[in-house]
Amino acid sequence: MEDDKIRVGASSMQGWRSTMEDAHAIYLSMPNMPGNIRDEDAAIAAVFDGHCGSKFAQSCAAKIRDWVTGSVAFKQRNFEKALKDAFCSGDVALHKAMPSELSGCTGNCILIVQNHLYCANTGDSRAVLCRNGEAIALSEDHKPSDPAERERIMKAGGFVQAGRVNGVLSLSRAFGDYAFKDMSLKPEDMVITVMPDVYHTELTPQDEFVIIACDGVWDMMTNDKAVEFVRNEVADHGDVSLACERLMNACLASTPSAYGADNMTVIILQFKSSFLKKVESKFTTEQLPSEKLASQ
Template sequence: MGIYLSSPKTEKFSEDGENVRVRYGLSSMQGWRAAMEDAHAAITDLDASTSFFGVYDGHGGKVVAKFCAKYLHQQVLKHEAYLQGDIGTSVQKAFFRMDEMMRGQRGWRELAALGDRLNKFSGMIEGLIWSPRNGDGNGNTDDWAFEEGPHSDFPGPTSGCTANVAIMRENQLIVANAGDSRCVISRKGQAYNLSRDHKPDLEVERERILKAGGFIHAGRVNGSLNLARAIGDMEFKQNKFLPAEKQIVTADPDINIVDLCDDDDFIVLACDGVWDCMSSQQLVDFIHEQLKSESKLSAVCERVLDRCLAPTAGGEGCDNMTMILVQFKKPILSGASLGDEPSASSEKLPASGASPGDESSASPADEPSASSEKLPASVDVNAESKPVECGSSS
């Protein structure tokens, strides 16, 4: 049977939810792939003032993606930086913590259990079992504080996953990304990439890979992995003389912080199974068109997946697909005036390329600062782009 089925599995796991801040819909579909390796988390109330959404695209197996869907948001909550209001630091530490947890004896047993159980299900059923609900957000049932330490015979999983996470607190949106899943915001109908696709040929990724002793062949790390950052993939993280962020492949996420305003329509988080078929602007335009006749957000997501599905196996449109659509309820609570320029800054993330979404031109508000590292234009889908100023007519 190979990596593709003789006919696609088009059954979808879909879900809708809302609270006082947001409403969301999501959908996932196995498609032509022989196995479903995507996972997701949608938690409207991570705490009383915070919502969490995440897409995890697995490769080489599904267990790491499922592990992250179950535990990553819990680790965001547990870090002391979160209690101090520093969500960016807490989510970065949570990404690294996934690798640490999977190396331990408890993680080893958990991965084995996840793989065991998940092998009995496929497609829609997996999504039903392993998409965390709101009750899983702030529980303390999974306390890893007394983990026994690394398993002597288990360096960690060779499979891995991307992680694209969006956390909303009041008027602030924090996006963390490792891999090539993507988060896009629609501001007055214009698409802006809030994450960068981490491909090995990017200069900053290539430099780290080579310094760590790896190589790039045919656009793949050591000739095999087509991502430069991921959770899991421990075979690329075995240099004991380097910190986690400098390994051949790292889980170190880019952190992008954006101030929201009433010009913002929605955000989309999706795996590359969607982005391989539609550009950021194409997807934003398609969603706006669908919302004219469909108010159920999960149904809009389903239409996107159906549009992306290839008619035959092979090429684009044959991957697993997962998409989360999050609408902001108006007015957005804001600590800043409407005229304030949204922050897209972080010490970890260089200022973005000059172009919004997938366009090649930019307004002055989109220009990177003089001290920022120059990134590829977002038409190359390897750059995040800074949203125009709230209240701007352009």
Template sequence: MGSSYLSKPATKKTSRDEEAANWRCGVSSMQGWRVNMEDADRVVRDMGDGTSYFGVFDGHCGKEVALYVSKYLHQYIRSLPSYTASLHEAVINGYLNVDQSLLTPKGQRELKFLKCNPTSQASAATSDSDSSDDECKPLKAQHYFHGMNVGSTGVTALVRDDLLVVAHVGDSRCVLCRGGIAIAMTSDHKPWMEGEMDRIRKAGGKVCGNRLYGRGPLNLDVSRTFGDHSLKQNGLLGSEDQIVSVMPDVRQEVLTREDEFLVLACDGIWDQMTNQQCVDFIRDRLLEDPATRLSSICEELMDCCLSPESPQHGAAGCDNMTIMLVQLTTGKREGGAC
């Protein structure tokens, strides 16, 4: 079996900047020491009602699930009847529904397409029968062929007026900078955590060396993900009770003038920086030059996190890295400091 790491890091970055009426955003990704780049991200300026959507997805054992979820999760959230009245409820059901859609004929074709065409903006070619109900029903287990041992963590943030709704599965994080203080909007889902370990064991899995194991070869150091359906096969349990769950934790905040920016990033960043260190790094540069390109701050931060040493030495900072910085416009918010 070949190494999961390169002999020297791939430091070329993919960056972009976007903006809307109440925010501006920079995002950057870097492959780093890993043989493959498996992260994905998504920014939707307007979901059709003024709501903005931001997401970072950290794939493992392949990129296709991260690509799929980055492409479709916001659509599943937007399509739900609860979307207008309760973003909290819509986000939860959106996570559950997009994960189930991986097992449908449509989802399986799309995963196969994305595996072979990771940079394509198109979708898998579909037939006229794709609109039938059968196309949207999960296949029987013996017919699964993509996504069984491929998965992704994910973190999303939706901003609707002054309401912030953050959801996540796994160890990708969202941090809110409020008056210079890092507010953790997420808490990592790790197998060794008490509540997670109890669920894993009740579903037939086990935890050894801080990793979870099922009956097959797949083992993970996170306990909630999209995909990884070989660890979601207990027919007596719901999605939230499987060895690996896709049930997101969701947190809401009402934004004030003290709220300066959001950071969404995969664990490649958090392996090297605490939440507060990340906020301080970004805030120092924004105070020095308020007009600076946000993606350039993301690029500099990734360079700071990248290990100069080979992964064979056990160094942190050897993973793929993606960071999204969302600077919030304060003009329309009430309360807080100017």
């Protein structure tokens, strides 16, 4: 899959698990872009890693673009808020549709608008940018062991035991998991919240590709190693889809009992040289509001 700006590779692997609970979405254009932004100058790609079932991951993958473009903030060109609103309103919609469902999923979503890249993350899927050969983290994992997340959980009335929220859940933010949520509260006040962190950076001519993947990959490979691996694969074969498959194979355990048996999903967004030339010229529209890039 490709267009004038991006060459896309995507692949999923069940691994040694009995079921496949990941889902992903890729759209190389966005309908009804606001202002004078062309639909084809925007794109969205996302990975959703389900737990206790695949219903939420599949639903999020099917709806994420509509949730983003349907927000008021999107029409106002406030794309950071549009992503936050999309995650929160999407979680409410899923609760109305599946109020008794016990499963949930992570969400890591990349939105590209002209020369701007936004990453919204809930949970422990992750996105990494290769800039001039270096790995730049676009998101940080939401784990109960993180001091800030632990403090947020406890303030909301929960607790962390053995690295798990209320002794059960191994991540601290997610779609679904309504057993941990009081839906009458604001998302940020819930023990498990869907509220994403959103990071923004302006793209540069030195940007090569973005990797979006679930924790089945990141549990086995560091950001630096993953970027090095993909960079070498692309240089050797020029095939980002093959690079996705080989990255997962490198992470897969040799036996079901070994570490590295999880479901895996990888998306690689490789920027084309023609697109990077537009990036260098900053396109032709006024600059969008910027946020600090996530620290590596």
